[in-house]
Amino acid sequence: MLSFRLRLADIQGIGWRWDTDRWASGESWIRPAHAAVLDAELVQCQGAGVCALVREDKDGEADYTSLLLRPDEVQVSAGVFGTAPMYLVAVGEELYGSWDLAELRPHLRPDRLNSRAVARTLSRQHRYGADTLFDRVYRLTERATAVFTPAGLTIVYPEPAQHVLQPRSLRAGVDPVDAFDGLLTEVVAEWRSTTGSVGVELSGGADSGNVALSTAAAGFGAVHTFGLLMDGRIGLHQRDRRRVLVDHLGLQDTAVSAMQHAPFAPGGVRGSRLPHDPAGAFYQEAFDVVRAQAAARGCEVIFTGGGGDEVNAHHSRTTAELPTADPIPWFGDKATQALAQVNENLAPIPVLPVPTLMAFGLHNPAYLKLGIWPVAPLVHPRVVRFMEQLPHQHKRDKMMFRDRLRRAGLPESVAAPTEPENFLAVMESGLRTYGFPLLDDMLRESLLVDLGYVDPDALARARDHAERAPVVPDLLCDTLALEVGLRSLA
Known part of the structure; x- marks a missing residue:
């Protein structure tokens, strides 16, 4: 949500001033992200210190990043949502931070990597913690606080988030579909008073379909949908599902051919060798085109179906075990040795599902570069808690999600497609x-x-x-x- 360069020598006083797109003091600066739905302020705190806060400008619980500046100390804190990552690197008595890893390029050493993080990336055993690919460059995880003083940079983790570990029985007469319908629409509607045009990532699956239902019902002025279309028979079925959804809800749709923007294609971020996060999603080229379309239509918020798989998962957070990865033939000795450490230095259990937070870090910064704020309603903390309490039979094969689509009048081909799309x-x-x-x-x-x-x-x-x-x-x-x-x- 913000980027900064902070010299301990510059934060002794209160001489901060606004300069074009940032607050500045001496050689230090703090720049809020330029998304229209973010609210930024810098105020004098109680006692000696200055507070900078960037948060979602909406009703209800909001995501935020905050800075507390005191003599010889900087504290950087994050909220529970983890919508945008925050990367930190300390150089002498200066602290640099950004949600865009490429902004820290002068301080990144591709020849000095974190072996544990490299092994995770190469083997697709991603973990959520302070590690990044680069030695001495850190990720600030949800609810964590980074403290920077003349002695260096430390990360202070929160207590593990509390979760409902076992489902509960429904009271007599309770309809979970109706309850979910009201809750999800309420979460989406929190943005109604703060944004004009909104978009929805619409794949044609049950997750994005439910988000589209709630967005259409929330009363926004203009709702655009955007999605990647696959090729072949699967793509034809996907195209039909999306058309039915869009026509049924009266939305304005834009589709992008995924095959025309495949990984490593010329003109894409990797084909053009533009500076980017090396751990970026494999579908980044295609989604970059989707994001550009959303920006061209003036979308300030984009609602995504992220987290639908995770909130419907059938497991306890205390007993789930990660599968053992198959050996990778081209692993070198250094990667093989580091595999033994992939489960070290992890953040405590977060409020949102871990895979969703990891996906946010790969998917969301490119939206923020365009001034669009991404929102995943399916993993709002209230929705997460609701889904944790729901009996398993309503989550198996996303049964409740599919029943809601049926009740909305959508055909079985939309509610439960026989050939869902994938990017393979x-x-x-x-x-x-x-x-x-x-x-x-x-x-x-x-x-x-x-x-x-x-x-x-x-x-x-x-x-x-x-x-x-x-x-x-x-x-x-x-x-x-x-x-x-x-x-x-x-």
């Missing part, structure tokens, strides 16, 4: 068309190989096998994306 064919096309030449380049010169994370001979064998195989191993995409991303910041 687009990923495969991108790897075959654009990725293999980049892999060949990587085999000639590679940061990951030089640093010992990738075995070049094993990678060459995997590349040759993939060219002949009917299906390309999708983890090759993760390896190549990490290499390209690191080079973009070198």
